[in-house]
Amino acid sequence: xxxxxxxxxxxxxxxxxxxxxxxxxxxxxxxxxxxxxxxxxxxxxxxxxxxxxxxxxxxxxxxxxxxxxxxxxxxxxxxxxxxxxxxxxxxxxxxxxxxxxxxxxxxxxxxxxxxxxxxxxxxxxxxxxxxxxxxxxxxxxxxxxxxxxxxxxxxxxxxxxxxxxxxxxxxxxxxxxxxxxxxxxxxxxxxxxxxxxxxxxxxxxxxxxxxxxxxxxxxxxxxxxxxxxxxxxxxxxxxxxxxxxxxxxxxxxxxxxxxxxxxxxxxxxxxxxxxxxxxxxxxxxxxxxxxxxxxxxxxxxxxxxxxxxxx
Amino acid sequence: xxxxxxxxxxxxxxxxxxxxxxxxxxxxxxxxxxxxxxxxxxxxxxxxxxxxxxxxxxxxxxxxxxxxxxxxxxxxxxxxxxxxxxxxxxxxxxxxxxxxxxxxxxxxxxxxxxxxxxxxxxxxxxxxxxxxxxxxxxxxxxxxxxxxxxxxxxxxxxxxxxxxxxxxxxxxxxxxxxxxxxxxxxxxxxxxxxxxxxxxxxxxxxxxxxxxxxxxxxxxxxxxxxxxxxxxxxxxxxxxxxxxxxxxxxxxxxxxxxxxxxxxxxxxxxxxxxxxxxxxxxxxxxxxxxxxxxxxxxxxxxxxxxxxxxxxxxxxxxxxxxxx
Amino acid sequence: xxxxxxxxxxxxxxxxxxxxxxxxxxxxxxxxxxxxxxxxxxxxxxxxxxxxxxxxxxxxxxxxxxxxxxxxxxxxxxxxxxxxxxxxxxxxxxxxxxxxxxxxxxxxxxxxxxxxxxxxxxxxxxxxxxxxxxxxxxxxxxxxxxxxxxxxxxxxxxxxxxxxxxxxxxxxxxxxxxxxxxxxxxxxxxxxxxxxxxxxxxxxxxxxxxxxxxxxxxxxxxxxxxxxxxxxxxxxxxxxxxxxxxxxxxxxxxxxxxxxxxxxxxxxxxxxxxxxxxxxxxxxxxxx
Numbered sequence: 001x002x003x004x005x006x007x008x009x010x011x012x013x014x015x016x017x018x019x020x021x022x023x024x025x026x027x028x029x030x031x032x033x034x035x036x037x038x039x040x041x042x043x044x045x046x047x048x049x050x051x052x053x054x055x056x057x058x059x060x061x062x063x064x065x066x067x068x069x070x071x072x073x074x075x076x077x078x079x080x081x082x083x084x085x086x087x088x089x090x091x092x093x094x095x096x097x098x099x100x101x102x103x104x105x106x107x108x109x110x111x112x113x114x115x116x117x118x119x120x121x122x123x124x125x126x127x128x129x130x131x132x133x134x135x136x137x138x139x140x141x142x143x144x145x146x147x148x149x150x151x152x153x154x155x156x157x158x159x160x161x162x163x164x165x166x167x168x169x170x171x172x173x174x175x176x177x178x179x180x181x182x183x184x185x186x187x188x189x190x191x192x193x194x195x196x197x198x199x200x201x202x203x204x205x206x207x208x209x210x211x212x213x214x215x216x217x218x219x220x221x222x223x224x225x226x227x228x229x230x231x232x233x234x235x236x237x238x239x240x241x242x243x244x245x246x247x248x249x250x251x252x253x254x255x256x257x258x259x260x261x262x263x264x265x266x267x268x269x270x271x272x273x274x275x276x277x278x279x280x281x282x283x284x285x286x287x288x289x290x291x292x293x294x295x296x297x298x299x300x301x302x303x304x305x306x307x308x309x310x311x
Numbered sequence: 312x313x314x315x316x317x318x319x320x321x322x323x324x325x326x327x328x329x330x331x332x333x334x335x336x337x338x339x340x341x342x343x344x345x346x347x348x349x350x351x352x353x354x355x356x357x358x359x360x361x362x363x364x365x366x367x368x369x370x371x372x373x374x375x376x377x378x379x380x381x382x383x384x385x386x387x388x389x390x391x392x393x394x395x396x397x398x399x400x401x402x403x404x405x406x407x408x409x410x411x412x413x414x415x416x417x418x419x420x421x422x423x424x425x426x427x428x429x430x431x432x433x434x435x436x437x438x439x440x441x442x443x444x445x446x447x448x449x450x451x452x453x454x455x456x457x458x459x460x461x462x463x464x465x466x467x468x469x470x471x472x473x474x475x476x477x478x479x480x481x482x483x484x485x486x487x488x489x490x491x492x493x494x495x496x497x498x499x500x501x502x503x504x505x506x507x508x509x510x511x512x513x514x515x516x517x518x519x520x521x522x523x524x525x526x527x528x529x530x531x532x533x534x535x536x537x538x539x540x541x542x543x544x545x546x547x548x549x550x551x552x553x554x555x556x557x558x559x560x561x562x563x564x565x566x567x568x569x570x571x572x573x574x575x576x577x578x579x580x581x582x583x584x585x586x587x588x589x590x591x592x593x594x595x596x597x598x599x600x601x602x603x604x605x606x607x608x609x610x611x612x613x614x615x616x617x618x619x620x621x622x623x624x625x626x627x628x629x630x631x632x633x634x635x
Numbered sequence: 636x637x638x639x640x641x642x643x644x645x646x647x648x649x650x651x652x653x654x655x656x657x658x659x660x661x662x663x664x665x666x667x668x669x670x671x672x673x674x675x676x677x678x679x680x681x682x683x684x685x686x687x688x689x690x691x692x693x694x695x696x697x698x699x700x701x702x703x704x705x706x707x708x709x710x711x712x713x714x715x716x717x718x719x720x721x722x723x724x725x726x727x728x729x730x731x732x733x734x735x736x737x738x739x740x741x742x743x744x745x746x747x748x749x750x751x752x753x754x755x756x757x758x759x760x761x762x763x764x765x766x767x768x769x770x771x772x773x774x775x776x777x778x779x780x781x782x783x784x785x786x787x788x789x790x791x792x793x794x795x796x797x798x799x800x801x802x803x804x805x806x807x808x809x810x811x812x813x814x815x816x817x818x819x820x821x822x823x824x825x826x827x828x829x830x831x832x833x834x835x836x837x838x839x840x841x842x843x844x845x846x847x848x849x850x851x852x853x854x855x856x857x858x859x860x861x862x863x864x865x866x867x868x869x870x871x872x873x874x875x876x877x878x879x880x881x882x883x884x885x886x887x888x889x890x891x892x893x894x895x896x897x898x899x900x901x902x903x904x905x906x907x908x909x910x911x912x913x914x915x916x917x918x919x920x921x922x923x
Contacts, residue, residue: 054538086540094538099531102550104557104628113549114539149629165539323755331759338765342772456902457895458848460855464874464891472882564758565791572763576852580874590764591856594771602768609761617759 001071003203004030004173009065011052018270022048024227030173035204037214037235039250040224041266046207050175054092055082088118091171095178097158101150108146111165118169133164137194156187160194167198174204180213192216211254215239223247226267226277229296233303243305245282276308284309320621324614331610336383339599340376395601397593402604405589410608412482413585415501417570420508428516429559433552436524455514460576463507467580470503477503480582504581511573512566519562523555557628563620564613571609652911658904665897669715676708680864688883697885701876710889713866717894720781720850725842727785729792733835736796737823741804754790762787770853776860780853784846792838799831833912840905844898851894866890
């Protein structure tokens with residue numbers, strides 16, 4: 001049995017401009033000790049997917065489908081039961097720590113909070129644990145740093161602290177939402193190295209728009225476009241043999257492959273294109289693509305793709 | 312760092328104090344109609360010009376404005392606030408005496424209105440959008456919109472005049488002449504003005520706190536807290552309220568200014584012998600030194616509030632300590 | 636959670652717009668009363684038209700005061716000065732505050748530092764007592780007092796406007812206009828002013844409300860020209876000359892109720908407008 005199994009997940013937001021269809025019928029599995037990368041452009045719904053698993057979306061969101069975690073459907077749990085899973089079994093590492101860390105609370109306190117809550121540690125033990133966690137994420141002078149406030153930390157260190165917060169209770173699944181976003185290249189590589197190390201055991205859903213980073217960390221990669229998955233394969237297969245035109249376009253836009261941008265702009269999640277969602281930007285478009293919405297098809301062993309070329 | 316910040320603020324307070332009293336000094340001394348000529352109108356030239364000159368000489372009023380200013384500052388630095396024309400006693404003594412009476416109303420009213428306002432504001436900022444929230448909002452707008460003097464008049468009329476629950480004004484009953492100071496009696500007299508002052512200050516605190524809560528609830532770190540599995544109660548008390556209190560602290564000074572203005576009306580209506588009443592008295596008597604003394608005390612209070620707010624802020628918000 | 640907040644505020648916003656419209660109507664109605672008060676009043680408010688302390692009757696709707704003047708006529712005549720104090724005092728405070736705030740926020744640097752520090756210092760002076768003293772010593776009319784109120788009360792508005800301008804100056808269109816060689820005054824008037832106008836209007840509504848209350852309050856304390864009829868002076872007269880002790884509610888209540896009514900109407904209008912323009916209260920989570 002897989003650790004996390006998402007079946008037919010939909011997440012729609014009502015807004016004044018219309019319904020934002022952020023996640024559309026996503027199926028995804030994460031095994032124990034598996035690290036899955038969720039790749040896509042900004043605005044494709046990948047963060048919403050992460051928030052949906054944690055059930056952190058606003059109550060007004062329409063969510064359908066099932067999120068099976070260890071055999072339980074997370075969407076059916078009461079708020080009380082869900083609280084016992086958040087932070088303890090599934091933890092989230094958020095992007096942009098300057099706004100996701102509370103400015104008036106000490107870093108140590110913010111880390112210790114979840115261990116006190118979920119592992120029943122007393123204040124002192126929790127603080128020691130927090131020091132240990134800061135050490136684990138390679139923050140020097142951790143016993144001093146633990147009593148400092150977020151504004152005293154540099155950008156990279158804030159991200160490390162965020163990671164320490166996520167890992168504090170040894171969760172079985174980590175959802176990391178673009179932890180390298182906005183960091184400069186050397187610090188980014190350090191964080192990637194750290195993430196790789198600290199998640200050696202345990203499962204992770206790694207959300208990013210950075211294929212290079214995902215390649216470093218993940219075993220499998222799921223490519224998301226306009227709220228749905230368009231390709232899923234082992235990391236090396238994605239790089240060696242990308243099948244979906246979008247994945248290929250995405251790879252070609254990497255600096256190492258010539259920085260070729262995909263033409264057009266990513267679609268609005270309110271008015272999704274008919275047929276294949278990617279057809280307005282696709283180079284291999286045929287008449288049928290405009291009307292026929294393709295299904296995910298297994299082309300190779302463990303290599304799924306949503307494109308009519310392979311249908 | 313910390314000490315440096317405190318010294319910087321202290322220096323600023325000192326500067327503000329001097330600028331404040333200098334401006335009020337100049338304005339007051341440029342006013343037409345001094346004490347003597349005002350007195351003359353009232354008692355029809357029974358004071359001879361010589362006596363008037365002697366009076367002016369005695370209080371140094373025949374000197375130039377600049378000279379008077381430096382004498383005033385010099386005296387102040389020695390702790391001498393001057394003598395009141397009207398009462399003929401040291402101003403510091405009167406002002407401190409009257410301040411005590413004002414503070415009897417002001418301190419409980421401030422604390423109570425803060426407590427009630429912040430509590431209601433925090434609660435409905437957290438649970439915003441319910442029918443009850445909107446009703447409370449409208450009630451608060453209503454309370455705030457009605458002038459404080461009108462609340463005071465209505466309270467005297469209803470609770471004092473018609474229901475007879477409270478005295479119509481003053482600070483102690485006639486019985487005091489025989490039995491000496493009766494604290495219960497003073498409390499009874501102070502209750503209605505105190506309630507009025509509290510009531511008028513609640514909506515401001517409430518509105519600020521509610522808005523602040525609405526903003527804080529939308530912050531990303533609240534999502535982080537939720538993501539840790541914290542209960543709503545913990546999120547409210549440990550992650551939201553403290554952050555939402557920050558803007559409240561900066562409002563302490565404005566709150567005091569509001570209270571000082573409000574207490575002028577409320578003391579007048581309830582005949583409460585505080586600073587507000589004293590000022591009206593001094594104003595009617597054209598007692599310039601006394602007015603100057605009252606301004607001095609008000610300025611001091613505002614500066615102390617300012618300083619307290621700064622210090623409190625730097626205690627709650629760790630970001631202030633390092634760089635300003 | 637956040638979106639929920641935004642939504643409900645959205646719904647509330649709709650309701651509050653109705654409140655704003657109503658408050659505008661009320662204000663217009665009061666202005667008409669103020670302008671046409673000589674036509675609307677049954678008696679000359681200054682002349683003695685009845686016996687003192689008459690009860691309300693067909694002849695005198697709200698009775699007469701201790702001098703025998705018609706209370707209803709005085710009430711109508713008092714409208715004008717209250718509105719005048721509110722609009723002139725509030726308007727002047729907003730005008731100075733806006734000017735200082737824009738200059739301070741737009742130029743920044745030393746100028747901003749100087750102005751901000753200056754305002755900090757000025758805010759230490761107890762303005763309301765100062766206003767009382769000035770009004771009493773100068774023995775000026777209510778109209779002059781309203782100007783004094785404006786001059787003493789602008790500092791708070793300057794602060795608010797400044798911080799708003801400061802957040803605007805970061806935007807690209809300001810840089811764009813600068814790059815195109817537009818003059819500072821042109822940018823301030825054509826680019827910055829329109830952007831902060833909604834805020835200015837909200838602050839203006841609140842200023843008018845506050846200053847009207849304060850104007851009536853000064854009258855109540857016996858300040859200002861005693862020959863000008865004002866609601867504050869009417870309350871004072873009723874309160875000190877027996878209307879209160881004799882239980883003559885028709886003498887004491889009308890001026891107070893009417894200023895309370897006007898103030899509530901303006902407040903509701905102000906809050907509804909503030910709700911509409913304050914983007915911080917309508918924060919919505921971004922979906923990425």
